[in-house]
Amino acid sequence: MNMNMTIPGAVVKDVRASLPRHKTLKYGRRKLTDIRSAAMHHSATKSGSPEAFAGYHVNTNGWPGIAYHFVVQKDGTIYWCNDLEAISYHVGNSNRHALGICLVGDFRTQKPTLAQLDAAHRLIQHLQVQIPSMKQVLGHQEYPGYAWKDCPAFPMIKFRSDYSQFLQKAVDKVKTPIQVPVAISMNGSMLSVSGFLQEGVSMLPVRAVANAAGGKVEWIEQTMDVRVNGKDLNEKVISGSAYAPARELAAVLGIQVEWDDPNKIVKLRGV
Ligand SMILES: [Zn+2]
Structure with missing residues (x-):
């Protein structure tokens, strides 16, 4: 499906058609209204690219394609990797209702960059406008059965409160033009x-x-x-x-x- 992915203040690259895919397997499909949450991940690698992650997920794991719907690079570039309707593999039993967003980095030892966090906020806000059912923003670890998993390895309470502040600022800007x-x-x-x-x-x-x-x-x-x-x-x-x-x-x-x-x-x- 072609959704508007023009996000003010962010660079989005649509790489859905160019990423490595499994020759025969395909991810199942869902309706956009099935999506209830955005699932935050880290790549658990110091650097990386959607191509590299897709190659690993297809060739090593034998999955239909890359796990994530979006990958956010350290410079803030957002890579659109899967149709939002694809039920890709990233949070086990919760896959049907979750949309995967991966920030490149190993946040057990590194920190997300400000550009990455800003791009993630803009992306989630844009998606929440288009998919009103996507009310929650959760870390991988917060999904049932994943308490043991150190992913996304940055504090989600802080991420969510920064995101609320970002939304508030956006609202204020609309209400009060520069005077x-x-x-x-x-x-x-x-x-x-x-x-x-x-x-x-x-x-x-x-x-x-x-x-x-x-x-x-x-x-x-x-x-x-x-x-x-x-x-x-x-x-x-x-x-x-x-x-x-x-x-x-x-x-x-x-x-x-x-x-x-x-x-x-x-x-x-x-x-
Ligand atoms: Zn994860």
């Missing part, structure tokens, strides 16, 4: 509220500015619109406060606006 604060003055005196610059437009707090200019503010419940002196604005609501472009707001209030760029001040003047 440069701007000060506001009215007839020469500074207001106690500030606005912000967004994509070159200064956005001002509608209520505070309208009050200072003696304008009338209405909130239209049905359309969730803010009106000033009976006119609609292209406002943006942030944490319950409406912000509107300075020029638009000044026009409906019948006041003048001037942008003091060096000092980042929007200067308003009543007529």
Whole structure:
């Protein structure tokens, strides 16, 4: 199946068609909704490549193909190795419900690189969006029957808490575009509220500015619109406060606006 594997901030190489495969054996298939967890592994080798792991799994173990769905190299490159529907061999009885992600390295003596951890976070996040049933992220050792196995040999509690922080940061970025604060003055005196610059437009707090200019503010419940002196604005609501472009707001209030760029001040003047 062809799934979108374009992951912002990560390099993904699709090597599914080029890796060594068994001549006759094939992995069983599942539905994506059967996937419940991402299983983290280390390669238990100081270095390595998907080709080398696939060769070993096919030629030495006699398996249909490489064990993992993804291999994350030390430089952060993600190799896509198996269809997600393939029930490949990596966590025994749990294979049907698990998706295997292997970080190259022997973490009994080495540590995953920051690039590797960042790529793993991005990969898991991307997969969780596309496969909502994949709720858990577990270490190989955490699957039934594998408590004895020192894999992935990095602490999963820390990995999961770092991953939660990564998700939180991603969410914050979407909610709060980069904003440069701007000060506001009215007839020469500074207001106690500030606005912000967004994509070159200064956005001002509608209520505070309208009050200072003696304008009338209405909130239209049905359309969730803010009106000033009976006119609609292209406002943006942030944490319950409406912000509107300075020029638009000044026009409906019948006041003048001037942008003091060096000092980042929007200067308003009543007529
Ligand atoms: Zn493992």
